[in-house]
Amino acid sequence: MRSTNLPKLQIVVLGSPAVGKTCFIDSFCNGYFEDSPIATVPIEISKKIINLNDNIFNLCIVEGKSPYNKMFENIKHSLLSAETKAVIIMCDLSNKNAMEGYQAEIEACINEMQHCKGNPIKIVIGSKYDSAINENNQLLKKLAEDNGLYYKTSNAKDIAQVNELFNEILQYILEANPIKESSINQETLSQLSFLSYMNIDRGEKDEEIQVSRRCILY
Numbered sequence: 001m002r003s004t005n006l007p008k009l010q011i012v013v014l015g016s017p018a019v020g021k022t023c024f025i026d027s028f029c030n031g032y033f034e035d036s037p038i039a040t041v042p043i044e045i046s047k048k049i050i051n052l053n054d055n056i057f058n059l060c061i062v063e064g065k066s067p068y069n070k071m072f073e074n075i076k077h078s079l080l081s082a083e084t085k086a087v088i089i090m091c092d093l094s095n096k097n098a099m100e101g102y103q104a105e106i107e108a109c110i111n112e113m114q115h116c117k118g119n120p121i122k123i124v125i126g127s128k129y130d131s132a133i134n135e136n137n138q139l140l141k142k143l144a145e146d147n148g149l150y151y152k153t154s155n156a157k158d159i160a161q162v163n164e165l166f167n168e169i170l171q172y173i174l175e176a177n178p179i180k181e182s183s184i185n186q187e188t189l190s191q192l193s194f195l196s197y198m199n200i201d202r203g204e205k206d207e208e209i210q211v212s213r214r215c216i217l218y
């Protein structure tokens with residue numbers, strides 16, 4: 001069974017440089033915190049097969065820069081695609097000086113998102129919650145809510161928290177975009193569970209197996 005036969009669902013993660021986008025995505029896709037990832041130029045695509053409450057699909061996460069950055073042009077195609085069902089705007093809660101720029105950045109993202117074909121849910125994530133300036137958290141939450149966006153926080157060092165957050169986001173998406181049952185048959189299900197056993201056979205740690213109970217890596 002080829003993973004390309006599965007329904008595809010895409011999440012786009014936008015943000016200024018070094019706000020923590022790659023660490024957040026990698027914590028979910030790889031199950032560990034990478035302290036010093038290489039700066040993403042211009043975009044990065046991560047993929048993972050997900051089984052969430054028996055909804056099986058190919059999740060594609062695309063990382064790119066927000067408007068005002070010249071590399072934004074590279075993510076525009078993914079952002080506007082009908083497959084994009086969630087857009088995350090990531091803002092760094094630990095950065096003292098960045099907060100004053102986030103209002104304009106969020107407004108610019110909202111402006112661009114008007115043209116999205118997939119009617120994505122829109123979420124602001126305050127990153128680096130482990131070293132957040134408390135006042136920034138309150139300010140960003142208000143900013144997100146005033147603009148009608150969901151607000152969440154993330155700590156990429158806490159894999160369980162990142163997994164919970166992705167599960168929550170995927171639940172929102174599936175509620176708004178139910179996957180047609182006919183696209184998954186019994187053969188697909190049994191082959192995917194075979195792939196998950198292969199994971200276990202490769203000797204992954206117990207905690208990673210727990211994480212992949214709902215998220216089957218191949």
Ligand SMILES: Nc1nc2c(ncn2[C@@H]2O[C@H](COP(=O)(O)OP(=O)(O)OP(=O)(O)O)[C@@H](O)[C@H]2O)c(=O)[nH]1
Pocket residue numbers: 015016017018019020021022023024034035036037038039040041127128129130131154155156157
């Ligand atoms: N304390 C803390 N540091 C983090 C967290 N997430 C990322 N970082 C740090 O923030 C820095 C930038 O992280 P990246 O994930 O590369 O940021 P990015 O937004 O992908 O950056 P670009 O690809 O350059 O746009 C790295 O030094 C990380 O170690 C977090 O949750 N907590």
Ligand SMILES: [Mg+2]
Pocket residue numbers: 021022023037038039040063
């Ligand atoms: Mg990056």
